[in-house]
Amino acid sequence: GAVVSQHPSRVICKSGTSVKIExxxxxxxxxxxxxxxxxPKQSLMLMATSNEGSKATYEQGVEKDKFLINxxxxxxxxxxxxxxxxxxxxxxxxxxxxxxxxxxxxxxxxRLTVV
Amino acid sequence: GQNIDQPTEMTxxxxxxxxxxxxxxxxGFNGLFWYQQHxxxxxxFLSYNVLDGLEEKGRFSSFLxxxxxxxxxxxxxxQMKDSASYLCAVRARPSGGYQKVTFGTGTKLQxxx
Numbered sequence: 001g002a003v004v005s006q007h008p009s010r011v012i013c014k015s016g017t018s019v020k021i022e023x024x025x026x027x028x029x030x031x032x033x034x035x036x037x038x039x040p041k042q043s044l045m046l047m048a049t050s051n052e053g054s055k056a057t058y059e060q061g062v063e064k065d066k067f068l069i070n071x072x073x074x075x076x077x078x079x080x081x082x083x084x085x086x087x088x089x090x091x092x093x094x095x096x097x098x099x100x101x102x103x104x105x106x107x108x109x110x111r112l113t114v115v
Numbered sequence: 116g117q118n119i120d121q122p123t124e125m126t127x128x129x130x131x132x133x134x135x136x137x138x139x140x141x142x143g144f145n146g147l148f149w150y151q152q153h154x155x156x157x158x159x160f161l162s163y164n165v166l167d168g169l170e171e172k173g174r175f176s177s178f179l180x181x182x183x184x185x186x187x188x189x190x191x192x193x194q195m196k197d198s199a200s201y202l203c204a205v206r207a208r209p210s211g212g213y214q215k216v217t218f219g220t221g222t223k224l225q226x227x228x
Contacts, residue, residue, distance in 0.1 A: 034216065043202060043220040044158070049213065057213060093157055095216075103148060103160035104204075104216060111155075 002028045002098035006107025013084055013114055021079045021110045023094035029074035030096035034104070035067075038091040050077040050094075084114040119219035121203050126225045127193055135188045135222045137203030145214060146206040149177050149188045152221065153199045161188070161201075190224075198226045 003026040013019050023033055031052045036044040048069050049057040056069035068080040081088055093109040118140040127133040139147070146165040150158035164170055164179035164186060176189040188201055200221040208214040 036218075044218045046215060046217060049215060091155075098160070103163050105160065106157040109157045 002026075002096070002105045004030075004033075004094060004096055004105050004107040006094055006110060008110055009108055010111045011113070013112070015085055015114055016083055018080055018082045019084055019112060021081070021092055021094075021112075023077045023079075023096075023107045025075045025096055028096075028099070030077070031074060032097065033071060033077040034095045035069065035077075035079050036093045036095065038093065038109075044093065047079075050079075052077075081112065084112070086114045088112065089114045119203055119205055119217060121201075121219045121222045123220070124223045124225070126227060127190075129193055129195060129226055129228050131193050132189065132191050133193060133224065135190075135201050135203075135224065137186045137188070137219055139184050139186070139203070139205045139219075141184075141205055141207045141209075141217075143208040143210060143212070143214075144181060144205065145208055147177075147179055147186050148204040148206070148216070149175075149186075150202040150204060150218075151199050152202055158202055193226050195226050195228070198224060200224070 005024045007022050033050040035047045038044045046059050047062045050069045050071040052071045058064050071077040095104045095106045098105040121137045148163050149161040152158040162177035169178045174191045179186045200223045202221045203219040204216050206216045
């Protein structure tokens with residue numbers, strides 16, 4: 001099946017700094033990628049839909065200026081958490097449609113800890 | 116919006132069969148997915164239903180009834196490694212909106228010897 005590579009897997013940053021998370025589709029082109037956030041013992045919450053070559057579509061309640069999404073190519077989408085605060089500590093995960101499996105493939109996730 | 120309900124926790128015995136239910140309410144339904152997620156890991160795709168009926172894939176089967184807004188995941192011959200959270204996810208494109216996938220809160224399954 002298709003593979004989505006996500007980096008970094010873990011990151012610890014200081015409050016007020018920015019962190020960039022990358023998701024790459026390794027063997028297919030992903031015109032659309034989805035970014036989720038998962039807090040402990042909770043389900044995945046869709047943050048935004050990343051569209052190649054155009055602006056991302058954000059879910060209600062998600063701050064566009066805080067969570068910057070860039071989808072400059074068919075194989076790369078990035079999520080930048082700007083001015084991170086401890087409450088942004090979470091598991092961030094991306095996904096893309098796998099046409100072969102007819103399902104959504106997820107990246108391995110990024111555990112962000114803001115101290 | 117979408118409402119997706121599934122039990123929070125379930126316990127079953129190794130070798131047995133367990134059924135995890137999911138009910139949903141949405142407009143513009145366009146498919147239902149089941150995922151398995153072990154703690155601290157990314158979800159892995161199990162099944163996809165878009166038409167009514169049963170889809171079987173090895174020890175896992177998934178059923179969908181669109182008219183009832185209901186699905187279940189059936190796990191047979193349970194193994195200890197099946198202990199995980201099982202997420203029901205609904206894809207929909209509401210009128211005037213865009214297509215997206217929404218996840219239920221997940222069912223944490225514990226398999227006991």
